[in-house]
Amino acid sequence: MCGIVAYVGERTAYPILIKGLQRLEYRGYDSAGIALLNKGIHVYKCQGKVKDLEKHTNGNAISGTIGMGHTRWATHGEPSDNNAHPHESENGKFIVVHNGIIENYAHLKKELINRGYNFKSETDTEVLANLIENIYLEKKVDAELAVRLALTKVVGAYGLVISCTDEKDQLIAARKGSPLVIGVGDKEYFLASDATPIVEYTDQVIYMNDEEVAIISREKLDMKSIQNDAKVPKIQKVDLSIEEIDKGDYEHFMLKEIYEQPSSIADTYRGRISLDKSKIFLGGITEALPAIAKANRIIIVACGTSWHAGLVGEYLFEEYARIPVEVEYASEFRYRNPVVSADDVVIAISQSGETADTLAAIKMAKEAGATIIGICNVAGSSIPRETHAGVYTHAGPEIGVASTKAFTSQVTVLTMMALLIGKKRLALDEITYSHMVDELTQIPEKIKEILKSEKHIKEIAETYQKASNVLYLGRGCLFPVALEGALKLKEISYIHAEGYPAAEMKHGPIALIDENMPVFVIATKDKSYEKIVSNIQEVKARNGKVIAIVTKGDTVITNMADHVIEVPDCHEALAPLLTVIPLQIISYHIAVLRGCNVDQPRNLAKSVTVE
Numbered sequence: 001m002c003g004i005v006a007y008v009g010e011r012t013a014y015p016i017l018i019k020g021l022q023r024l025e026y027r028g029y030d031s032a033g034i035a036l037l038n039k040g041i042h043v044y045k046c047q048g049k050v051k052d053l054e055k056h057t058n059g060n061a062i063s064g065t066i067g068m069g070h071t072r073w074a075t076h077g078e079p080s081d082n083n084a085h086p087h088e089s090e091n092g093k094f095i096v097v098h099n100g101i102i103e104n105y106a107h108l109k110k111e112l113i114n115r116g117y118n119f120k121s122e123t124d125t126e127v128l129a130n131l132i133e134n135i136y137l138e139k140k141v142d143a144e145l146a147v148r149l150a151l152t153k154v155v156g157a158y159g160l161v162i163s164c165t166d167e168k169d170q171l172i173a174a175r176k177g178s179p180l181v182i183g184v185g186d187k188e189y190f191l192a193s194d195a196t197p198i199v200e201y202t203d204q205v206i207y208m209n210d211e212e213v214a215i216i217s218r219e220k221l222d223m224k225s226i227q228n229d230a231k232v233p234k235i236q237k238v239d240l241s242i243e244e245i246d247k248g249d250y251e252h253f254m255l256k257e258i259y260e261q262p263s264s265i266a267d268t269y270r271g272r273i274s275l276d277k278s279k280i281f282l283g284g285i286t287e288a289l290p291a292i293a294k295a296n297r298i299i300i301v302a303c304g305t306s307w308h309a310g311l312v313g314e315y316l317f318e319e320y321a322r323i324p325v326e327v328e329y330a331s332e333f334r335y336r337n338p339v340v341s342a343d344d345v346v347i348a349i350s351q352s353g354e355t356a357d358t359l360a361a362i363k364m365a366k367e368a369g370a371t372i373i374g375i376c377n378v379a380g381s382s383i384p385r386e387t388h389a390g391v392y393t394h395a396g397p398e399i400g401v402a403s404t405k406a407f408t409s410q411v412t413v414l415t416m417m418a419l420l421i422g423k424k425r426l427a428l429d430e431i432t433y434s435h436m437v438d439e440l441t442q443i444p445e446k447i448k449e450i451l452k453s454e455k456h457i458k459e460i461a462e463t464y465q466k467a468s469n470v471l472y473l474g475r476g477c478l479f480p481v482a483l484e485g486a487l488k489l490k491e492i493s494y495i496h497a498e499g500y501p502a503a504e505m506k507h508g509p510i511a512l513i514d515e516n517m518p519v520f521v522i523a524t525k526d527k528s529y530e531k532i533v534s535n536i537q538e539v540k541a542r543n544g545k546v547i548a549i550v551t552k553g554d555t556v557i558t559n560m561a562d563h564v565i566e567v568p569d570c571h572e573a574l575a576p577l578l579t580v581i582p583l584q585i586i587s588y589h590i591a592v593l594r595g596c597n598v599d600q601p602r603n604l605a606k607s608v609t610v611e
C-alpha cells in the first residue's frame with residue numbers, strides 16, 4: 001500500500017524516481033508525486049498514475065540530484081491532487097512521503113489547528129509534516145531531532161522519507177511497520193518500499209528495522225533508533241535481477257506470472273527434495289520440526305489468496321500429518337480473543353510478508369507462546385522477521401496484483417511440510433510419501449501441458465465475458481481452488497463470483513442457477529468424483545452452463561458439461577496445483593476482453609499494509 005522511492009547522490013534524480021515509481025505502482029495507483037530538492041524545491045503531484053505524473057511534469061524543471069517520490073493507495077481522503085504525496089508543511093520547512101497510517105492523526109491535527117496550523121489535504125501525512133515542523137520551529141532543534149521527537153508522539157505505521165528545506169542535502173528516513181529498503185551505491189543512496197527500484201543501480205541493500213531512523217546524505221549514512229541509540233546498518237546482497245521485474249514479451253505481468261509457474265514451482269522445491277525424490281529437507285524449519293510434529297493443532301493465518309492456500313494446507317495437514325488445523329482470516333483472528341497456547345503452531349502465509357493483519361496476528365500468537373512459522377515470498381520482509389522459523393517460497397517477484405504463482409508456490413511449500421511432518425509423525429507410510437514426492441516433481445511438466453490449452457480457454461472466456469454472476473464449485477482440497485477461481489475473476493474483471501463447496505450448492509446458491517449462470521466445476525478424478533458428477537447434473541437440470549475442469553480423458557463429464565478443460569492426471573492431493581491454472585487463465589482473458597486493467601485492478605494494491 002503506497003510506494004516510496006527516494007534518491008540522494010550525483011545523478012539526476014528525476015528518471016530514477018519515475019522509473020522507481022513505475023516499479024512500485026503495484027503498491028497503489030490512486031495518485032503519484034515527486035519532490036526534487038537541492039536545485040530549488042519542486043513538488044509535482046497529481047491524481048492518477050505515474051504516466052499522468054510524467055505528463056504533469058512535462059516542460060517543468062526536473063533537475064536536482066536529491067528527491068523523493070510516492071505512489072498512493074488512498075486511506076485518508078479520496079484520490080485527488082491535494083491528497084497526493086509529497087506533502088509540505090504549512091511553512092514549507094518539511095516535505096514528506098509516507099506509507100502507512102498515523103492512527104492518532106485526528107488528535108494530533110486538532111492540537112496543531114489549535115496552534116494555528118491550516119491543512120490543505122485530508123491526509124494523516126500532512127499532519128505529520130506539520131507536527132515535525134511545529135517541533136522544529138518551537139524547540140529550535142535540527143531536522144533529525146524534530147523528526148525523532150515527532151515520531152515519539154505518533155501511533156501507527158510508517159515508512160517515511162522526509163526532507164527539511166533548511167538542510168536540503170540530506171534525507172531522513174524512518175520505519176515502523178511499513179517496509180523501507182536503502183540501496184547503497186558509491187556516493188549515492190537509494191530508498192524504496194522494496195528493492196525493485198534499486199536493483200538496477202546496486203545490489204547492496206539495508207532492510208531498515210522498525211523504529212529506526214536513517215539520516216542520509218551523499219557522503220554518509222547514519223542509522224539510529226528513535227531514542228537516539230546508534231545502530232550499525234547491516235548491508236546485504238539483494239537476490240533480485242532486473243529480468244525478474246520486467247514484463248518481457250508478455251502483455252501483462254499476470255500472464256507472465258501464470259506462465260512462470262512451471263519454473264516457480266520447481267524453484268520452490270529445488271534443493272529441498274533429494275535426488276532420488278525420497279526425502280524432503282526444509283532447512284528453515286529443521287529446528288522447529290519437533291515442535292510442529294508434536295503440536296496440539298496448527299493454526300494457519302493469512303489473507304486473500306494466501307488464505308486459500310492455507311485452506312489447501314488444512315486438507316493436506318489433516319490428511320497426511322493427522323494434525324488438527326484451523327485456518328483463520330488474520331483480520332478476524334487478531335480482533336477475537338482466540339485461545340492460543342504454547343502447544344500450538346501458527347503458520348502465517350503471505351506473499352508480500354508485509355500484510356498488516358497477518359503481521360498483527362502472528363505478534364499476538366507469539367505473545368501467547370505459540371511457535372510461529374512463516375511461509376513468505378519476499379525475502380527480508382516483515383513477517384519472516386517476526387517468525388521463529390519459516391520457509392521462503394522462492395516464486396520470484398510477483399508484480400501483478402492478482403496473485404498467481406505465489407499461490408502455487410505456497411501450496412507447494414504446504415505440501416512439502418505436510419508430507420515431511422506426516423512422515424515424522426509416522427502418519428504417512430514410506431511408499432505413499434515417496435510416491436507423492438515423486439508426483440510433486442512432475443507438476444511443472446503437467447502445468448506446461450495445461451498452458452498449451454490457453455487458446456481453448458480463451459474461447460471459453462469469449463463466451464462468458466459478459467456474465468454478471470459466476471459460481472465456482474469444488475470439493476475437498478478443490479473447494480479452496482473454487483474460492484481462488486472466484487477471487488481471481490472478481491478482482492480483475494469486476495464480475496461478481498462466488499466459490500462454494502459443491503455439496504453446499506443445494507443449501508442456497510442453487511436458487512441462482514438459470515440459463516445465464518456459468519458454473520465452473522472443478523471435477524478431477526478423486527474420491528468425491530461421483531458426488532461432483534451428481535452436482536453437475538443438478539446444475540444442468542436447472543439449465544446452468546457448466547464449465548468443468550476435468551482429468552484428461554474423462555468422458556462422463558465431457559458428455560454432460562457445456563465446456564471442459566482437461567488437466568493431466570495427478571495424485572488427488574496435488575490437484576489444486578493443476579486445476580487453478582485454467583481458472584487463472586480464464587480470469588485473465590475475461591478481464592482483458594472486458595478492457596480491464598489486469599495488473600492494476602481498481603481499488604486494489606499488492607501489499608496491504610493497512611489494517
Ligand code: M6R
Nearest residue numbers: 304305306350351352355402403
Ligand atoms: O501478500 P499477502 O499474501 O499477505 O497478501 C494477501 C492478500 O492481500 C492477497 O493474496 C490478495 O488477496 C491478492 N490480490 C489476491 O489475488
